[in-house]
Amino acid sequence: MSATRLSYAAAACLALENAMRDDARVIALGEDVGRGGIFGQYLGLQEKFGATRIIDTPISESTIMGAAVGMALSGLVPVVEMRVADFAMCAMDEIVNQAAKARYMFGGQGRVPLVARLPIGVWTGSAAQHSQSFESWFTHVPGLVVVTPATPQDNHDLLCAALACGDPVIYMEHKELWGLVDEVTPEARLPIGVARTLKTGSDITLVSWSRTVHAALEAATLAAAEGIRVEVIDLRTLWPWDRDAVLASAARTKRVLVVHEAVQVAGFGAEIAATVAETLGVRVKRLGGLRIPVGYAKPLEDEARFGATEILQSIRAFVA
Amino acid sequence: MTTAPGAGDSCPDRLFGDVGWRFDALKPHAYNCNVVQNPAPSPAPTTKLTLDTALVLYQTMARIRAFEDAAEEASRGGVAVFGASLTDAKVRGPLHLSTGQEAVPAGVCAHLHRDDAITSTHRGHGHTIAKGASIEQAMCELFGRATGFNGGKGGSMHIADFSVGMLGANGVVAAGIPIAVGAAHAAKVLGRDTVVVCFFGDGAINRGPFLEGLNWARVYQLPVLFVCEDNRWSATTATDKMTAGAGALSRAQALDISGTTVDGNDVFAVYAAAGDLLTQVRLGQGPRFLHAVTYRVKGHVSVDAAQYRSPAEVQRALAHDPLLFAREKLQALGATSSRVAALDTAAREEVAAAVRAASAAPWPTAAAAFTDIQDLGAAQFR
Numbered sequence: 001m002s003a004t005r006l007s008y009a010a011a012a013c014l015a016l017e018n019a020m021r022d023d024a025r026v027i028a029l030g031e032d033v034g035r036g037g038i039f040g041q042y043l044g045l046q047e048k049f050g051a052t053r054i055i056d057t058p059i060s061e062s063t064i065m066g067a068a069v070g071m072a073l074s075g076l077v078p079v080v081e082m083r084v085a086d087f088a089m090c091a092m093d094e095i096v097n098q099a100a101k102a103r104y105m106f107g108g109q110g111r112v113p114l115v116a117r118l119p120i121g122v123w124t125g126s127a128a129q130h131s132q133s134f135e136s137w138f139t140h141v142p143g144l145v146v147v148t149p150a151t152p153q154d155n156h157d158l159l160c161a162a163l164a165c166g167d168p169v170i171y172m173e174h175k176e177l178w179g180l181v182d183e184v185t186p187e188a189r190l191p192i193g194v195a196r197t198l199k200t201g202s203d204i205t206l207v208s209w210s211r212t213v214h215a216a217l218e219a220a221t222l223a224a225a226e227g228i229r230v231e232v233i234d235l236r237t238l239w240p241w242d243r244d245a246v247l248a249s250a251a252r253t254k255r256v257l258v259v260h261e262a263v264q265v266a267g268f269g270a271e272i273a274a275t276v277a278e279t280l281g282v283r284v285k286r287l288g289g290l291r292i293p294v295g296y297a298k299p300l301e302d303e304a305r306f307g308a309t310e311i312l313q314s315i316r317a318f319v320a
Numbered sequence: 321m322t323t324a325p326g327a328g329d330s331c332p333d334r335l336f337g338d339v340g341w342r343f344d345a346l347k348p349h350a351y352n353c354n355v356v357q358n359p360a361p362s363p364a365p366t367t368k369l370t371l372d373t374a375l376v377l378y379q380t381m382a383r384i385r386a387f388e389d390a391a392e393e394a395s396r397g398g399v400a401v402f403g404a405s406l407t408d409a410k411v412r413g414p415l416h417l418s419t420g421q422e423a424v425p426a427g428v429c430a431h432l433h434r435d436d437a438i439t440s441t442h443r444g445h446g447h448t449i450a451k452g453a454s455i456e457q458a459m460c461e462l463f464g465r466a467t468g469f470n471g472g473k474g475g476s477m478h479i480a481d482f483s484v485g486m487l488g489a490n491g492v493v494a495a496g497i498p499i500a501v502g503a504a505h506a507a508k509v510l511g512r513d514t515v516v517v518c519f520f521g522d523g524a525i526n527r528g529p530f531l532e533g534l535n536w537a538r539v540y541q542l543p544v545l546f547v548c549e550d551n552r553w554s555a556t557t558a559t560d561k562m563t564a565g566a567g568a569l570s571r572a573q574a575l576d577i578s579g580t581t582v583d584g585n586d587v588f589a590v591y592a593a594a595g596d597l598l599t600q601v602r603l604g605q606g607p608r609f610l611h612a613v614t615y616r617v618k619g620h621v622s623v624d625a626a627q628y629r630s631p632a633e634v635q636r637a638l639a640h641d642p643l644l645f646a647r648e649k650l651q652a653l654g655a656t657s658s659r660v661a662a663l664d665t666a667a668r669e670e671v672a673a674a675v676r677a678a679s680a681a682p683w684p685t686a687a688a689a690f691t692d693i694q695d696l697g698a699a700q701f702r
Binding site for chain 1: 437439468469470471472473474478480481482483487488490491492495497498499500501502503504505506507509510528529532533535536539691692693694695696697698699
């Protein structure tokens with residue numbers, strides 16, 4: 001296998017390029033994708049595949065998503081660019097009532113194999129409508145798969161898997177991970193729904209996903225210096241989530257702390273914590289975003305974020 | 321009023337010459353300032369009407385009418401809205417009838433091939449039957465049986481038959497418009513020579529996807545015929561009270577999509593107008609728009625007595641019933657009344673047999689509630 005150093009954005013671009021080369025049904029549509037997308041995640045693809053398959057669209061989120069449903073029902077595999085997850089709010093009927101329901105309500109006569117890219121997360125200085133993390137909304141909807149990669153390799157592998165999934169996938173990249181560079185092995189493949197244990201430890205299990213994984217790892221390293229042995233699990237996929245991996249770790253450590261950037265109230269951390277508590281009866285805690293809009297000025301924005309320091313505090317409080 | 325374009329009005333012909341289906345020739349922003357509207361008068365109808373065709377159109381309408389009459393009968397007591405009490409009924413939940421609107425799907429779908437696709441609305445029985453779906457399987461779906469098109473998972477509001485290109489009724493107003501546009505876009509990407517007909521009601525023109533979808537179809541010059549089935553009512557509110565401007569066709573024309581307004585209760589007029597417009601669509605001239613003015617004879621749902629309307633308005637519509645009107649025209653074309661009556665009888669018998677079959681058909685198993693949701697992470701039947 002040949003490893004190259006690629007950014008999180010370039011790794012996804014490579015996965016899409018290879019998929020488009022292998023399968024003529026794969027296309028991409030959305031605003032500004034012809035220029036490479038606003039984050040460079042489609043860079044060079046229109047030159048390679050033409051405007052027929054890398055389709056620049058009007059600012060029409062409902063129809064970008066709805067047309068993709070019609071395309072998918074007609075034999076294409078569309079990658080649907082929503083620019084930022086916040087804008088997908090303009091396409092919620094098409095995601096929830098159309099894409100997620102078509103296969104079931106038509107009795108399996110058709111399927112909707114599309115990958116909707118909804119970049120999440122606080123994006124420095126971008127304020128309340130460009131910074132939200134809505135992953136838990138979509139985990140609630142039967143019919144959808146929800147994917148949240150944290151590394152360039154996973155962004156490559158999970159995009160490959162999402163394109164082969166056959167059902168609608170809500171694919172949530174983090175806007176402050178696009179520039180993250182790491183080794184990527186293009187031949188690697190990864191099934192959806194498999195977590196990765198990034199660090200083993202016996203005192204407490206940290207469960208996280210997306211950008212917060214990196215802060216969790218940093219916190220685990222700081223905790224190790226204090227003699228606290230932290231196990232860190234990157235969930236990678238939220239639906240289906242790797243229940244077995246989390247429960248196995250929880251059974252060993254007897255403490256589970258779920259950490260996510262999204263607002264803690266009714267966040268997906270609640271589902272994980274409740275599942276662990278119901279199944280094993282071990283102690284659970286959550287650390288998520290405060291239930292405040294993301295403000296513009298740095299002192300305001302900072303209140304909507306947390307990092308390794310806050311995670312370390314939660315770890316200390318939990319094991320004390 | 322007709323405003324169908326003359327030859328040569330089509331924008332891409334002017335801008336790019338004979339580009340046909342060459343998708344990469346379409347530069348969306350190139351349209352912004354150079355679109356030329358051709359004020360040429362409508363061409364004479366080119367779709368010839370023979371007695372055989374007229375009889376087929378009538379037969380389609382008779383089958384839809386018989387189907388919906390039987391469905392309405394089977395739904396009595398099946399829905400708990402508008403003060404009606406809930407009892408055990410063969411058809412449960414809301415049943416949206418298109419009684420009085422049969423000429424629109426009959427006249428339009430007569431021009432479609434099996435591979436052509438349609439999208440429909442919550443009022444979609446007529447579209448389903450006109451596109452060639454089996455009446456028995458349709459009735460089974462309304463009865464919620466395993467033998468229905470959707471295995472009982474959709475019912476009236478989500479009825480679909482993908483095998484004849486019927487891509488689904490839809491419970492959300494205007495939601496079929498982007499889906500139709502996407503199906504047409506796929507046909508273009510995949511190099512298929514099929515067309516898509518997108519049915520929606522007058523209420524849909526006030527939703528955002530109407531603007532987005534029409535703009536999209538025009539920008540990419542997609543093979544879509546938009547059919548606004550204008551039954552004058554948006555649920556229980558008169559559409560004209562809630563609609564600014566001159567209505568459906570003028571909105572399409574504002575996006576440089578030409579089309580025609582037609583008497584939607586005259587199946588022969590619908591057939592002629594749809595034939596002309598679909599010819600243009602099949603020639604690659606881009607989307608077209610048919611505004612068919614009809615009337616919703618029944619309430620919003622079957623249990624809605626629609627007493628918010630003036631009796632005179634309803635009487636006028638009943639006097640211009642599409643089946644009555646077609647019978648007169650058929651006589652003028654030389655069809656004997658017994659020949660027409662035989663079509664009515666056959667339709668009633670076909671539907672009666674469908675009701676018997678659906679009544680005897682098996683229910684879906686509880687396990688079916690867990691199938692066809694998604695491959696990964698679907699709940700498991702216990």
